[in-house]
Amino acid sequence: MLLSLENIELYYDHVYALKGVSLNLAEGETVALIGANGAGKSSILRAITGLRKPRAGMITYRGDRIDGKSPAEIVKMGIAMVPEGRRVFPLMSVKDNLLMGAFTRSDKAGIARSLDAVLTRFPRLKERYGQQAGTLSGGEQQMMVIGRALMAAPKLLLLDEPSLGIAPKLVQDIARAIVAISRDEGVSVLLVEQNSRMALSISARAYALSTGTVALSGASKDLMHDPRIKAAYLGGDI
Numbered sequence: 001m002l003l004s005l006e007n008i009e010l011y012y013d014h015v016y017a018l019k020g021v022s023l024n025l026a027e028g029e030t031v032a033l034i035g036a037n038g039a040g041k042s043s044i045l046r047a048i049t050g051l052r053k054p055r056a057g058m059i060t061y062r063g064d065r066i067d068g069k070s071p072a073e074i075v076k077m078g079i080a081m082v083p084e085g086r087r088v089f090p091l092m093s094v095k096d097n098l099l100m101g102a103f104t105r106s107d108k109a110g111i112a113r114s115l116d117a118v119l120t121r122f123p124r125l126k127e128r129y130g131q132q133a134g135t136l137s138g139g140e141q142q143m144m145v146i147g148r149a150l151m152a153a154p155k156l157l158l159l160d161e162p163s164l165g166i167a168p169k170l171v172q173d174i175a176r177a178i179v180a181i182s183r184d185e186g187v188s189v190l191l192v193e194q195n196s197r198m199a200l201s202i203s204a205r206a207y208a209l210s211t212g213t214v215a216l217s218g219a220s221k222d223l224m225h226d227p228r229i230k231a232a233y234l235g236g237d238i
């Protein structure tokens with residue numbers, strides 16, 4: 001397994017957010033993590049990226065234990081996250097936002113190649129290369145933060161609700177970009193989404209989270225037709 005979480009418990013002060021979550025992701029796989037507001041999806045990503053230390057459990061990445069490592073060490077190991085809410089540096093140019101993603105790298109030629117690949121993947125960013133990031137549309141900002149994460153040359157990309165607040169047409173573009181990144185660059189993807197339909201349609205497997213525990217998991221194509229998933233997660237979508 002590329003990544004595995006075993007019985008992760010995570011608390012904010014005395015209140016639990018994750019109550020023993022186990023999940024895994026194989027090399028090359030795209031796995032979706034779906035669930036309602038407050039279910040604990042972002043907390044899982046915070047635990048993986050070292051932003052929050054689990055109280056119990058174990059996280060391994062390519063066989064190495066990573067819970068307890070710093071966020072910078074974890075980025076260097078090949079895990080990059082696109083946080084929820086986009087978090088652009090609004091006064092900086094698109095170019096400088098993208099370059100921020102390479103902060104742990106020192107291989108100039110490699111960074112230049114990554115930048116080239118990102119601009120080829122997202123031509124809109126090329127058109128707006130010198131523009132202040134705060135003036136991009138929501139969808140363009142989302143492309144830019146995905147591009148920024150790719151600038152770290154990750155093996156594993158964690159995406160936290162990339163479709164949130166984005167026009168349906170652009171949601172499709174972003175979904176296509178995620179598929180292409182995984183296919184062309186061999187990047188494994190853990191995709192957190194409230195847009196369960198989109199997430200299930202582009203992932204191989206999925207976990208449905210409910211109040212800090214995994215309620216259901218399995219092949220995405222099966223979950224798409226599972227009456228429990230339909231009732232709980234697909235009702236209001238699209």
Ligand SMILES: Nc1ncnc2c1ncn2[C@@H]1O[C@H](COP(=O)(O)OP(=O)(O)OP(=O)(O)O)[C@@H](O)[C@H]1O
Nearest residue numbers: 012016017035036037038039040041042043044084
């Ligand atoms: N910094 C914090 N301090 C206290 N409680 C927090 C903090 N961050 C999250 N929580 C709580 O932990 C639980 C899980 O939150 P989390 O952000 O992981 O949910 P989520 O599934 O990502 O939700 P959403 O879809 O709304 O982003 C929630 O009950 C939330 O209120």
Ligand SMILES: [Mg+2]
Nearest residue numbers: 041042043084
């Ligand atoms: Mg969240």
